[in-house]
Each structure stands twice: as structure tokens, then as C-alpha cells.
Amino acid sequence: MTAGAPDVLIVGAGAVGAACAWELSRGGLRVSMVEEDVVGSGATAAGMGHLVALDGSEHEFALSRFSQGLWAELLPQMPREVEHLQCGTLWVAADDEEMSEVRRKHGYYGAHGVSSEMLDAKQLAAAEPELRVGLAGGLVVPGDSVIYAPAAAQWLVERSGAAVIRGRVERLNGRTAWLGDGTRLEAGIVVNATGARAAKLTAGVPVTPRKGHLAITDRYPGFLRHQLIELGYMKSAHAGGGESVAFNAQPRKTGQVLLGSSRQHGVEDAGVDRMILSRMMKRAVEYLPGIGELQVIRCWTGCRAATPDGAPLIGPWPGEDGLWLATGHEGLGITTAPGTGRLLADLILGRTPCLPAGPYLPARLCHG
Amino acid sequence: MGRRITISVNGRAVETREGTSVAAALLNAGVARFRRSESGEAREPLCGMGICMECRVTIDGEAQVRSCQRLCEDGMEVETT
Amino acid sequence: MSGGSDVVVVGAGPAGLAAACQAAESGARVLVMDDNAAAGGQVWRGEQGEWQERFARSGAALETGRAVIDERVRERGRTVVLATGARELFLPFPGWTLPGVVGAGGLQALIKSGYDVAGKRVVVAGSGPLLYAVAALAREKGASVMLVAEQAPGAAVAGFVRGLWRHPEKLAQGVGLAMALGGVEAVRGCWVEEAMGRGRVEGVKMRCGRRVWEESCDVLAAGFGLTPNTELAEMLGCHVRAGAVETGDWQQTSVEGVYAAGEVTGIGGVEKSVVEGEIAGLAAAGRRAEAERLFGRRAQWRRFGEELGRAFALREEVKRLARGETVLCRCEDVTVGQLRDRAGWREAKLRTRCGMGACQGRVCGAITRTLFGWGPSKPRPPLYPTRFEDLFSD
Numbered sequence: 001m002t003a004g005a006p007d008v009l010i011v012g013a014g015a016v017g018a019a020c021a022w023e024l025s026r027g028g029l030r031v032s033m034v035e036e037d038v039v040g041s042g043a044t045a046a047g048m049g050h051l052v053a054l055d056g057s058e059h060e061f062a063l064s065r066f067s068q069g070l071w072a073e074l075l076p077q078m079p080r081e082v083e084h085l086q087c088g089t090l091w092v093a094a095d096d097e098e099m100s101e102v103r104r105k106h107g108y109y110g111a112h113g114v115s116s117e118m119l120d121a122k123q124l125a126a127a128e129p130e131l132r133v134g135l136a137g138g139l140v141v142p143g144d145s146v147i148y149a150p151a152a153a154q155w156l157v158e159r160s161g162a163a164v165i166r167g168r169v170e171r172l173n174g175r176t177a178w179l180g181d182g183t184r185l186e187a188g189i190v191v192n193a194t195g196a197r198a199a200k201l202t203a204g205v206p207v208t209p210r211k212g213h214l215a216i217t218d219r220y221p222g223f224l225r226h227q228l229i230e231l232g233y234m235k236s237a238h239a240g241g242g243e244s245v246a247f248n249a250q251p252r253k254t255g256q257v258l259l260g261s262s263r264q265h266g267v268e269d270a271g272v273d274r275m276i277l278s279r280m281m282k283r284a285v286e287y288l289p290g291i292g293e294l295q296v297i298r299c300w301t302g303c304r305a306a307t308p309d310g311a312p313l314i315g316p317w318p319g320e321d322g323l324w325l326a327t328g329h330e331g332l333g334i335t336t337a338p339g340t341g342r343l344l345a346d347l348i349l350g351r352t353p354c355l356p357a358g359p360y361l362p363a364r365l366c367h368g
Numbered sequence: 369m370g371r372r373i374t375i376s377v378n379g380r381a382v383e384t385r386e387g388t389s390v391a392a393a394l395l396n397a398g399v400a401r402f403r404r405s406e407s408g409e410a411r412e413p414l415c416g417m418g419i420c421m422e423c424r425v426t427i428d429g430e431a432q433v434r435s436c437q438r439l440c441e442d443g444m445e446v447e448t449t
Numbered sequence: 450m451s452g453g454s455d456v457v458v459v460g461a462g463p464a465g466l467a468a469a470c471q472a473a474e475s476g477a478r479v480l481v482m483d484d485n486a487a488a489g490g491q492v493w494r495g496e497q498g499e500w501q502e503r504f505a506r507s508g509a510a511l512e513t514g515r516a517v518i519d520e521r522v523r524e525r526g527r528t529v530v531l532a533t534g535a536r537e538l539f540l541p542f543p544g545w546t547l548p549g550v551v552g553a554g555g556l557q558a559l560i561k562s563g564y565d566v567a568g569k570r571v572v573v574a575g576s577g578p579l580l581y582a583v584a585a586l587a588r589e590k591g592a593s594v595m596l597v598a599e600q601a602p603g604a605a606v607a608g609f610v611r612g613l614w615r616h617p618e619k620l621a622q623g624v625g626l627a628m629a630l631g632g633v634e635a636v637r638g639c640w641v642e643e644a645m646g647r648g649r650v651e652g653v654k655m656r657c658g659r660r661v662w663e664e665s666c667d668v669l670a671a672g673f674g675l676t677p678n679t680e681l682a683e684m685l686g687c688h689v690r691a692g693a694v695e696t697g698d699w700q701q702t703s704v705e706g707v708y709a710a711g712e713v714t715g716i717g718g719v720e721k722s723v724v725e726g727e728i729a730g731l732a733a734a735g736r737r738a739e740a741e742r743l744f745g746r747r748a749q750w751r752r753f754g755e756e757l758g759r760a761f762a763l764r765e766e767v768k769r770l771a772r773g774e775t776v777l778c779r780c781e782d783v784t785v786g787q788l789r790d791r792a793g794w795r796e797a798k799l800r801t802r803c804g805m806g807a808c809q810g811r812v813c814g815a816i817t818r819t820l821f822g823w824g825p826s827k828p829r830p831p832l833y834p835t836r837f838e839d840l841f842s843d
Contacts, residue, residue: 038796045799081800150799218424218432218807218834254406272830274521278841285837292838295432297807299830388563396565400648401548407782410648412548414779414812416558417491418484419536421780421807421834432807432834436562439486 006032008348009187010162011169011177011201014044015149015334016326017193018156019341025160027345034177034185036168039157040150043195043333046214046302048250048258049149050227051335052089053141055108059311059359064332065114066355067339068143074152074338081151083253089144090119090128090226092247092287093136098231102139109141116141128225130290138231146227146250149334169194172201174322189348191324192317196305198327204319206365207328210306211267213277214260217294221255230287245280247287257294259284261331265306272299304330307365312336314343314360324348325362373442390435390446391416391423402435403449425449454480454510454526456733459517459681462490463719464711464726465532466500469509471730472530479509480525484516484833490534491554492719494561500723518831518840520684528706528733531682531694532726535675535712538815540575540763541777541785542770544644544653545671553583553672560586567591569667572653574598574641576761577674578623578718585629587670594633595664598655600673601761603637609760616753618720640767644669656766673763676815677713680828692818699732699740700725708733717754724750768820777820778813780806785820794823807834 008024010017013035021031051071055061075084093099102118109116119127119138127140157164167179172192177185192198196209230247248260262276277299284291307313307328317323326344329336343360346353358364370386377397384393391413394402401410402423413423416436423435426447435446456472458465461483473479481488481504488504488511489496504511523529537554544550551559553575560566571592573584576599584597599606613620639657644650652665677693687702688695693715700708710729711722724747731740771777773786781802791797794804794817803817804810804825809832814825831840 038792038799041795041799081802154800215837217837220431272519274519274841281837281841292836293430294837295807295834296831296837296840297809297834298805385563389559392559392563392565395559396563405546405776405779405782407776409546409776409782410548411546411779413551413559414539414555415537415552416555416562417536418833419808419811420539420552420555424807436559437485 005186005188006030006163007188008032008191009034009177009185009189010191010193011172012042012192012194013039013153013157013164014042014193014195015040015153015337016195016329016340017191018153018160019337020191020193020326020344021160021162021341022156023341023345024348025162027349029349031160031162032165032185032187033157033162034165034167034169034179036166039164040153043302043304044149044153046212046300047149047331047334048214048248048260049147049334050089050144050250051147052144052227053109053114054332055105056310060332061112062355063312063336063339063360065112067336070338070342075147078152078155081148082155083146083148083151085146085251085253087146087251088140088142088226090228091139091141091231092124092131092228093138093231095136099136101231102137105139114141114143128228130223130288131228132287132289140226144227146252147334169201172323174320189322189324191326191344193326195327195333196303198305198325202317202320202323202325205313205317205325205327205362206308207305207313208266209268210304210330211262211264211301212260212304212331213262213272213280213299213301214258215277215281215296215299216259217257218297219255220257220294223257223290223294224249224251227251228287243276245276245283247283249284249288249291257291259291268303270301270303272301305333306330309365311359312340313362313365314340315347315357315362318363318366373440375440375442375444375446377446378448384440386440388440390425390427390438390440390444393440394425394435394446394448399448401448454478456480456528456530456730457482457522457526458530458532459522460490460532460534460711461485461488461511461513462532462534462711462722463492463500464534464722464729465490465530466504467723467726468530468532468708468710468730468733470500470503470507471727472734473507473509475731475734475736477734479507480512481509482512482515482517482522482525484514486514488513491558494558516833516835517681518833518835522681523685528708529685530726530729530733531687531702531707531709531713532711532722533678533681533713535677535716536811537672538674538676538819539671539812540673540767540770540816540819541775542641542643543772543775544646544650546776546779547644547646547650548648549646549650549667550644550669550671553579553670555672556668556670557583557586560590565590566668569593570595570665571668571670572596572598572664572666573670574653574655575672575674576600576763577672578757579672579675581626581630581635583670584633585626588631588633589629592668595666596655597630597633597635598639598641599635599637599761600640600764600767601637602764605760605762606637609756612756616749619753640770641669641671642770673767674761675712675716677716679713680832682707682709682713684828684830684832698744699737700729701732715751715754716758717750718757721747721750721754763819777816778803778806780808780813783813788817789821794825797823809834
């Protein structure tokens with residue numbers, strides 16, 4: 001290793017890379033980052049910035065809940081540009097079947113220390129007046145919130161003191177990264193935190209792109225009060241391959257409404273797919289009839305990094321000495337960034353892991 | 369310009385003529401502002417051709433409508449913020 | 450209607466109407482789309498004239514009041530002619546966000562849509578021949594035009610005027626304008642330093658070299674020339690250079706089946722727009738021989754456009770009028786001080802929200818290109834703010 005080389009080189013300065021830089025620096029390591037664009041400009045800028053405790057699996061809940069605790073410490077220190085909005089999540093139940101899911105979720109959250117409140121149809125209408133009549137009820141999780149993730153990533157990078165090198169990494173191993181212009185960057189270890197691009201830089205990493213569409217409106221303060229998600233979301237969003245859309249609408253601190261969501265597996269083209277967007281919007285109108293009158297000012301797409309078992313890849317990459325991974329967060333990368341950074345730092349520094357690391361270690365997907 | 373019509377501006381009756389844009393009618397009525405900017409400044413139309421978005425008002429309950437791109441109609445209700 | 454046309458023309462201003470007439474008169478099925486309530490564009494807004502009458506007889510269909518918001522326009526016909534025109538270039542100066550400060554073209558458009566300026570004291574400032582047209586219109590409608598201030602040096606403008614004998618139509622227009630302006634004071638090498646007022650513009654601070662003075666007014670109309678509307682062309686993948694769409698001999702763009710004509714290919718005035726539109730319309734209808742006969746006239750009006758650009762080039766001083774606390778992005782209230790040390794447009798957007806608002810970067814994007822040399826990012830749909838329910842209705 002060249003004299004003066006950093007202890008760690010993090011490739012990719014999205015929310016996950018930024019949180020890793022923050023935790024590794026606090027752990028006493030010298031950190032550099034390399035980013036091809038602006039800090040937080042990839043999937044971090046494309047996503048919704050919803051900080052949510054999800055209970056799709058035990059490991060998903062553990063990482064998202066632990067990370068929410070870290071966000072609660074960080075957010076009061078962060079600047080206004082982070083646009084933190086403590087709006088909570090309102091899971092919307094369309095029918096009795098989904099109401100039984102409300103009860104299950106309420107029970108699960110209660111048993112795991114997350115406060116939530118069940119709403120019947122009347123309470124739902126009072127909580128969110130723009131929702132159509134005839135819905136069955138819902139579950140409010142007041143601890144969830146919304147941020148503007150690029151600003152949070154920028155703050156973490158700045159405060160970490162990590163040097164950010166501008167360039168596109170074309171090749172890397174556990175000691176070195178090569179930029180497009182031929183520059184060699186050396187370090188004690190290398191962290192691949194390039195999201196959906198991770199497999200292009202490290203052959204065999206089991207991440208694949210899962211494209212999503214979003215649309216944002218002009219400012220309509222008060223139109224929404226909570227982040228709204230249909231309870232069918234878990235079913236449709238994680239239903240394996242293919243395409244899906246689900247109703248997911250978010251109030252921004254600016255008064256804008258941000259609308260999701262769609263999933264297209266294995267699609268890399270960044271173009272806006274009119275059919276998908278159209279389906280997404282029709283789904284939204286089914287829940288929020290009044291949204292049809294709001295003016296959309298921008299639509300865009302982003303790419304989630306999906307893994308075969310739905311859990312992220314945090315830890316050493318067995319195929320390459322010195323190479324570590326922090327990727328594969330699918331739609332939950334903003335929420336789980338701080339926990340990812342903490343866990344990765346624990347593993348690199350040989351501390352007791354903040355969470356049992358097993359479900360997140362890349363090695364779990366490398367046997368056979 | 370066409371026949372006389374009346375629109376309501378923040379609840380006040382304002383006489384104008386058919387064929388007049390809402391933006392022009394509001395300027396003629398001497399409203400204090402069309403909208404408030406994010407930092408609270410009063411704003412009025414800049415470009416007059418639907419580009420700058422400074423003339424957005426609420427028309428018949430629909431928010432964020434560009435008033436320079438809409439013609440007045442008799443009985444129209446306009447609100448500024 | 451969908452898919453039924455041979456030629457779809459986007460924009461019903463001079464270039465669009467000329468293209469539509471030539472194509473329709475050649476037997477093509479033509480559809481013209483425009484987001485305004487009526488044809489004419491900004492220049493001919495609400496006027497009747499030779500091309501409007503010819504268009505009415507041409508058999509071309511007209512669809513108004515609806516903006517083209519994405520690349521689906523290509524599904525409306527075999528070939529597309531982009532005649533999307535230009536918009537006013539604004540530059541920030543202290544006080545430019547005060548009520549009563551409008552664009553020069555902005556004042557023109559507002560007067561044409563019924564704004565009553567009778568008895569108002571108006572200062573017109575900025576750059577370009579449009580200033581005189583606006584001043585003449587305001588005066589005709591009863592305003593007291595206190596001053597017309599052109600930032601370009603007197604010598605440059607005088608040289609331009611001396612060269613007008615090569616373009617007799619323009620000379621006649623100029624003489625007409627001069628007469629309409631009557632005794633209005635017109636100065637050159639002079640610009641607005643600041644608009645002042647409590648809650649509304651009450652006066653402007655003007656500068657001519659070392660001389661600085663204040664002028665009272667009720668309305669300040671300030672515009673710094675025009676900038677092409679290239680967003681749709683960029684979305685369709687057409688090459689854009691120096692802020693204008695690149696075209697070949699037949700007004701074809703770099704994308705097969707897409708033509709561009711008028712101000713969108715470079716600012717040059719009505720005559721250039723008309724002749725480019727005619728060539729595009731003829732070429733799109735397969736009549737290249739007729740189109741070729743117009744090349745000489747096009748070359749003449751492109752020269753005029755170049756002379757215009759040189760004579761009214763923006764001086765460095767007007768790019769430095771804003772102070773750190775002056776708002777640059779009006780949708781999000783982002784100041785010059787928050788922006789000037791950024792690496793580029795993308796960083797500015799992510800760090801400050803500049804360009805993230807409802808104007809979709811049209812005002813602030815043109816300003817940051819002029820002030821900082823930033824290239825804007827590729828436009829994303831919808832090209833104009835559009836209601837959810839209208840976004841996907843066909």
C-alpha cells in the first residue's frame with residue numbers, strides 16, 4: 001500500500017456509502033470516497049426518503065428499527081435542507097382481509113416496541129380526508145418519517161471528514177480502484193457501495209437492478225398528512241419478478257406530493273415507461289380521487305439494488321481479500337443506511353456487532 | 369375586448385371584459401400579490417406566457433393554476449395566497 | 450386524430466404556421482399543436498395577418514390549449530416540425546422579484562391579454578429590439594413610457610442600424626417603431642442596477658457608464674433578449690449546441706423525421722422563422738426543389754440574426770448585477786450566494802433545490818447558463834406542469 005493511502009476507500013457516495021464513511025471515520029479510520037457524480041445523486045436522489053420500520057422479515061425489521069434509532073440521534077443535528085417531516089406512515093386497508101393484516105401488524109409492532117394505532121373507517125377518513133370513502137381502516141405508525149436523502153448523505157460525508165474523489169471507477173479489487181482516466185486509488189480495504197451497479201464492479205455479487213418510477217407535484221400544502229401506503233404493498237412489492245405497482249403517496253415538507261411506486265425487475269433502461277407510470281397513477285386515483293387535479297411537475301426513474309433473498313449485503317466479499325460490500329438494500333437503503341454503516345464498521349473494526357450479522361453477510365449467498 | 373363580465377377575486381366582485389386573461393384582470397384590479405414565495409415575498413407575473421409560474425392562483429377551487437394562461441369567465445372565483 | 454397526420458407541427462407561431470401552410474398546400478395532412486388559446490405565437494398573438502389567413506385556408510388542422518408534454522408527439526404523425534420558439538431571458542438584479550417588475554416580452558403579452566397600462570409610468574430596460582416594440586405598445590395603450598434603456602453600447606446598436614439597408618423590411622419596421630415611440634427617451638449603453646420599492650416597484654436605479662440616477666415608475670419591464678425553447682427537441686434526442694437546435698439544409702435535426710424551424714434553431718426574428726418554417730414544411734412534404742429556392746432568403750435572415758446577436762450581446766456588467774442575497778431561482782427562493790460556488794447544475798439542484806420548482810428550470814436554468822456557464826440536465830416528462838388526470842389521457 002502506498003504511503004498516505006487511506007485505511008478504507010468507499011466506492012459510491014450514496015446514502016449507504018456516506019453512512020459507512022461516517023461510522024468508519026468515527027471508528028478512527030482514515031476514509032476516502034470515490035463518486036462519479038454529486039454526493040447522493042444516484043438512487044439516493046431518486047427514492048422517496050421514507051424512514052420506515054418494515055416487518056417483511058425478522059432481519060428486515062431488526063435493521064430498519066435499529067437504523068431508525070440512529071436516525072433519531074442524527075436528524076436533530078442535520079440542517080434544514082434535510083427536510084425532515086415527522087409525518088408517520090399510514091398503512092391503508094381497503095377491505096376486511098387487509099384489516100386483518102392491520103391487526104397482525106399492530107400486534108407485531110407492539111411486541112417489538114414500535115407504537116402504532118389502529119384506525120377504523122371513520123378514524124381513517126378523519127386522519128386523511130383526501131382518501132376515498134369506503135376504505136376499511138388503517139394503521140398509523142407515528143415514528144416513521146420522511147427526509148430529503150441527498151442532503152443527509154452530504155452532511156454525513158462532510159462530517160465524516162472523508163475526502164471525496166470525483167471519478168468513475170471502472171475496476172476494483174480489495175486494495176485498488178481504477179478510474180476511467182487511468183488513475184489508481186489504493187487503500188487498506190475497499191468497500192463496494194455502488195448500489196445496483198455493484199455486480200458490474202465485482203463479478204458474482206448477487207444484486208440485480210429493480211427499476212422504480214416516481215412523480216412529484218407542485219406544492220399543495222395540507223393535501224396529505226401521512227405517508228400513505230396500501231397494505232397490499234408488501235404482497236405486490238416483494239412478489240418476486242415481473243412488474244408491479246402499488247399505491248404509495250408521500251407529503252413533502254415543501255407541500256409537494258411525491259407519488260410511487262413501481263417495480264420492474266432486471267430493467268436497466270432509465271427512461272420513463274409511460275404504461276407503468278399510467279398504472280401507478282390510476283392506482284393512486286383509486287385511493288386519492290382528488291390527486292387527479294394536482295399538477296405533476298416531474299417524473300423520473302431510479303434503480304434499486306435487489307438481492308435474491310431480499311436482505312442487503314453487508315460484510316466481507318468471500319471472493320476477494322480486502323473487499324467489502326455495502327449494497328443490495330432494494331427499496332430500504334435510506335432507512336437502513338445508518339445501521340448498515342454501524343454494522344460494517346463493527347465488522348471491519350472487530351467490535352461486537354450491533355446486530356447479529358448473519359442474515360446480512362454476503363457469504364450467505366455464496367455457497368454451493 | 370368582449371362584453372362585460374364579473375369575476376370574484378378573494379371574495380370581492382371585479383368587473384372585467386371577456387377575452388381578458390385572469391392575470392390581466394388581477395393586475396387591473398390592483399391585487400396586492402398573486403402568490404407568496406417560499407420565503408414569504410409577494411410575487412406577480414413575470415413572463416406573461418406560462419413559463420415562469422409566478423402568476424399561479426386558485427381558480428374555482430383548483431390550486432396552482434397559471435392565471436396568464438386562463439381567460440376570465442363570468443362568475444369565476446379567483447383566490448390569491 | 451392520433452397517428453393520422455403526415456406532418457405534425459409543434460408551435461403555431463411564425464415558423465409553425467409557415468411550415469404548416471407549405472406542407473398542407475403540398476397535399477400533406479398537417480396537424481398544428483400549440484398550448485396557447487389561439488394561433489399566432491408570442492409575436493402574432495391575437496393579430497390577423499397574411500400567414501394567419503393563409504393558414505386558415507390551408508386545410509391544416511389546429512389543436513390549441515394543450516401543451517406537448519412528452520415524446521408521444523411522434524405518434525401523432527410521420528414527421529414532426531419543431532417550431533417551439535423562444536422565451537425571454539431574465540437576469541437577476543436586486544429588486545427583480547418585486548411586484549411591478551415584469552419581463553419586456555412579459556409586459557407585451559400581458560397588455561395583449563387585457564392588462565390596462567393607461568396612466569402608468571413604465572420603464573423598459575434590458576436588451577434587444579423587443580424593448581422598442583414593447584415601449585411603443587405601452588405608449589399606444591396610454592402608458593407614460595419614461596425611458597427605454599438598451600444595455601448594448603450605442604456604437605454597436607448604431608452599426609446594426611446602419612446595416613439595416615441590407616434588410617429593407619426591418620428598416621421600415623424600425624422607422625415605424627421610431628415614429629410610434631414619439632418623444633420617448635431611448636438610451637443605449639445603459640442598464641438597470643436595481644429596482645426599488647416597499648412591497649412594489651416604485652423606482653429604478655439606472656446606470657450609463659459612470660452616471661447613476663433614479664427614475665420613478667409604476668412598472669419596470671426588463672428582458673435581456675430571447676433564449677430558444679429546446680426542451681422538446683432535447684427530449685426527442687436532437688442535438689443542441691450553444692442553446693439552439695442544430696439543423697441541416699432542409700431544417701432536419703439529428704433525429705430522422707424531426708425538423709426544426711424558427712427561433713428554436715437560433716434567435717433571428719420573424720422573417721428567419723418564416724423562411725425556415727417554409728423550408729421545413731416543403732421538405733417534410735417531399736418538395737425539396739421548392740425548398741431549395743428559399744435558401745438565399747434564409748441565408749439573408751440568418752445573417753440578420755447573427756448581426757442582431759453581435760449588436761445586442763450582453764455586457765459582463767449585466768451578468769454581475771445580482772448581490773449574494775438576490776434571489777436567482779424564484780420558485781424555490783435560492784439566492785445567487787447559495788449558487789455561485791457550485792460545480793454545476795446537478796450539484797446546485799441537489800444541494801439547494803434550484804430548478805426543482807414549478808418552472809422546471811426554465812427561468813433559473815437559462816440564468817445559470819448565462820451567468821455560470823452551466824449546462825442544464827436532460828429534460829424529464831412532463832415538459833410542462835400537467836394535471837395527473839391529463840398526463841396519460843390520449
